[in-house]
Amino acid sequence: xxxxxxxxxxxxxxxxxxxxxxxxxxxxxxxxxxxxxxxxxxxxxxxxxxxxxxxxxxxxxxxxxxxxxxxxxxxxxxxxxxxxxxxxxxxxxxxxxxxxxxxxxxxxxxxxxxxxxxxxxxxxxxxxxxxxxxxxxxxxxxxxxxxxxxxxxxxxxxxxxxxxxxxxxxxxxxxxxxxxxxxxxxxxxxxxxxxxxxxxxxxxxxxxxxxxxxxxxxxxxxxxxxxxxxxxxxxxxxxxxxxxxxxxxxxxxxxxxxxxxxxxxxxxxxxxxxxxxxxxxxxxxxxxxxxxxxxxxxxxxxxxxxxxxxxxxxxxxxxxxxxxxxxxx
Amino acid sequence: xxxxxxxxxxxxxxxxxxxxxxxxxxxxxxxxxxxxxxxxxxxxxxxxxxxxxxxxxxxxxxxxxxxxxxxxxxxxxxxxxxxxxxxxxxxxxxxxxxxxxxxxxxxxxxxxxxxxxxxxxxxxxxxxxxxxxxxxxxxxxxxxxxxxxxxxxxxxxxxxxxxxxxxxxxxxxxxxxxxxxxxxxxxxxxxxxxxxxxxxxxxxxxxxxxxxxxxxxxxxxxxxxxxxxxxxxxxxxxxxxxxxxxxxxxxxxxxxxxxxxxxxxxxxxxxxxxxxxxxxxxxxxxxxxxxxxxxxxxxxxxxxxxxxxxxxxxxxxxxx
Numbered sequence: 001x002x003x004x005x006x007x008x009x010x011x012x013x014x015x016x017x018x019x020x021x022x023x024x025x026x027x028x029x030x031x032x033x034x035x036x037x038x039x040x041x042x043x044x045x046x047x048x049x050x051x052x053x054x055x056x057x058x059x060x061x062x063x064x065x066x067x068x069x070x071x072x073x074x075x076x077x078x079x080x081x082x083x084x085x086x087x088x089x090x091x092x093x094x095x096x097x098x099x100x101x102x103x104x105x106x107x108x109x110x111x112x113x114x115x116x117x118x119x120x121x122x123x124x125x126x127x128x129x130x131x132x133x134x135x136x137x138x139x140x141x142x143x144x145x146x147x148x149x150x151x152x153x154x155x156x157x158x159x160x161x162x163x164x165x166x167x168x169x170x171x172x173x174x175x176x177x178x179x180x181x182x183x184x185x186x187x188x189x190x191x192x193x194x195x196x197x198x199x200x201x202x203x204x205x206x207x208x209x210x211x212x213x214x215x216x217x218x219x220x221x222x223x224x225x226x227x228x229x230x231x232x233x234x235x236x237x238x239x240x241x242x243x244x245x246x247x248x249x250x251x252x253x254x255x256x257x258x259x260x261x262x263x264x265x266x267x268x269x270x271x272x273x274x275x276x277x278x279x280x281x282x283x284x285x286x287x288x289x290x291x292x293x294x295x296x297x298x299x300x301x302x303x304x305x306x307x308x309x310x311x312x313x314x315x316x317x318x319x320x321x322x323x324x325x326x327x328x329x
Numbered sequence: 330x331x332x333x334x335x336x337x338x339x340x341x342x343x344x345x346x347x348x349x350x351x352x353x354x355x356x357x358x359x360x361x362x363x364x365x366x367x368x369x370x371x372x373x374x375x376x377x378x379x380x381x382x383x384x385x386x387x388x389x390x391x392x393x394x395x396x397x398x399x400x401x402x403x404x405x406x407x408x409x410x411x412x413x414x415x416x417x418x419x420x421x422x423x424x425x426x427x428x429x430x431x432x433x434x435x436x437x438x439x440x441x442x443x444x445x446x447x448x449x450x451x452x453x454x455x456x457x458x459x460x461x462x463x464x465x466x467x468x469x470x471x472x473x474x475x476x477x478x479x480x481x482x483x484x485x486x487x488x489x490x491x492x493x494x495x496x497x498x499x500x501x502x503x504x505x506x507x508x509x510x511x512x513x514x515x516x517x518x519x520x521x522x523x524x525x526x527x528x529x530x531x532x533x534x535x536x537x538x539x540x541x542x543x544x545x546x547x548x549x550x551x552x553x554x555x556x557x558x559x560x561x562x563x564x565x566x567x568x569x570x571x572x573x574x575x576x577x578x579x580x581x582x583x584x585x586x587x588x589x590x591x592x593x594x595x596x597x598x599x600x601x602x603x604x605x606x607x608x609x610x611x612x613x614x615x616x617x618x619x620x621x622x623x624x625x626x627x628x629x630x631x632x633x634x635x636x637x638x639x640x641x642x643x644x645x646x647x648x649x
Contacts, residue, residue: 075454077577127644128636132584135577136633143625151622255458268452300469307462314451314459 065230073270112232203270397592404575415567439550525592
């Protein structure tokens with residue numbers, strides 16, 4: 001009697017595994033990789049893969065923060081420009097004021113926290129919609145960044161930074177390990193701690209969460225501040241990587257960060273998503289970019305294909321959910 | 330007499346946009362004191378001439394917002410239709426065909442947006458971001474992304490100044506009035522608001538909410554296409570960069586004008602006020618000789634302040 005049930009369970013679990021958001025991202029990724037590797041043999045060379053992984057660090061840091069903002073049901077459109085501001089401040093502190101790098105890191109992170117606090121204050125205390133508060137912050141950050149660097153790029157960060165940026169542990173860079181560390185920490189936080197559950201439940205239904213005794217505002221404050229904090233991390237890493245900064249460093253990175261989250265199964269309506277999915281989303285985004293570049297497509301064709309693939313991935317996810325619901329019935 | 334003044338005062342207080350209009354008037358007067366070239370007819374007409382294109386695209390985006398969805402693709406759609414219009418125009422020199430094809434492109438993208446959001450159930454932000462990327466790339470692929478100059482006859486049209494401002498301004502004012510009328514007085518308009526306010530209730534009342542939401546996207550695409558075509562005629566040249574960064578301006582203008590992201594509120598007049606505020610801010614920054622670097626900081630602060638003032642006013646109203 002028991003055996004068929006167990007078999008059924010196993011089938012169910014394989015089915016569930018195939019249906020998990022992470023896997024649904026992986027399948028198109030593999031197809032894309034196979035295609036590109038047949039067309040351009042350079043794609044699967046170790047060197048190229050190392051390049052892909054190295055560049056995951058920056059967009060990855062942004063996507064972690066953005067994922068938290070999205071999961072609690074808000075949006076943060078200022079992550080890209082916040083990273084610009086922090087990278088400029090970081091570079092200025094070191095190059096123009098001779099601040100030791102570690103102190104500069106600390107100060108730049110504090111700037112990120114302040115930006116996050118202002119976002120949270122405008123959204124949660126003043127009750128401005130997070131769209132408009134973070135768009136306003138976008139303007140302010142870009143403006144301040146250009147004011148500080150006077151529209152010029154800042155170079156000359158010293159030997160320590162150069163050494164750090166050119167170091168290649170395992171052929172990668174220190175930065176990707178830092179960001180991976182953040183991924184692991186946040187994934188643990190979301191999956192296994194009460195804070196993670198609170199973020200999700202606030203995103204699913206704010207009123208229900210409040211009734212259940214969750215301090216909704218506190219959770220959202222945390223998400224906004226963390227989002228800008230990760231943007232600051234991204235800014236610092238970008239600055240270190242290019243051993244310099246200018247006012248267009250993080251320009252236009254808001255949408256890619258949100259795309260990575262969306263591909264990784266984080267719903268923009270809140271309440272859904274895991275950091276593992278976001279990590280896959282980031283890897284997929286960078287791989288996609290690399291594939292399109294290796295295929296020798298122009299920048300504009302790349303834009304079109306990025307948009308089309310984003311829509312396909314999301315459509316795929318939606319259809320899968322529908323299939324799942326039908327199967328449950 | 331006193332009663333009349335009081336009645337006027339309370340009536341003015343009931344205009345939803347008053348919370349933005351009064352600070353705007355104060356800022357304008359203040360700017361005029363700093364630089365007395367600000368409130369001159371030359372400056373004002375120059376500003377009003379540049380408004381209609383973003384203004385029309387914003388109106389479309391606001392219709393989507395009323396139904397509770399966002400449309401951030403409007404700017405790039407305008408850019409793409411402008412390029413398609415310019416390409417057809419320079420190739421065939423057939424004005425009706427060029428306009429129709431341009432509009433077809435806009436409507437097609439509106440339909441695609443509607444299909445993705447309403448039928449597929451993708452979140453409207455992600456769906457329109459996808460079309461934003463697609464249109465953003467496509468507009469540089471038309472004619473290899475090089476600008477095209479239109480025939481000379483268009484220049485004569487765009488340089489006409491009926492009532493002091495360009496034809497485009499009056500056309501867009503006309504469209505705003507029509508949309509305002511449709512929103513207030515027609516069944517379709519009421520259904521737009523009903524859908525945005527509470528979609529389940531609207532469904533129970535027999536409103537075909539899917540059709541209404543698709544319609545909003547279609548109109549948004551249509552208005553964006555018209556905006557792109559008019560912008561192209563205005564500068565007499567199809568530029569692929571047209572429409573870049575309109576999306577945030579459009580959404581910001583809608584919010585300033587009292588349209589909320591959750592749907593069900595906002596009207597054409599408010600959107601017009603919002604667009605006006607955005608352009609006045611830009612103009613003021615030029616006028617008070619602020620260093621270019623500070624202009625973005627200033628824009629952001631005013632944006633937040635404009636929305637804040639409105640929110641404070643509304644919360645006081647609720648208290649009353």
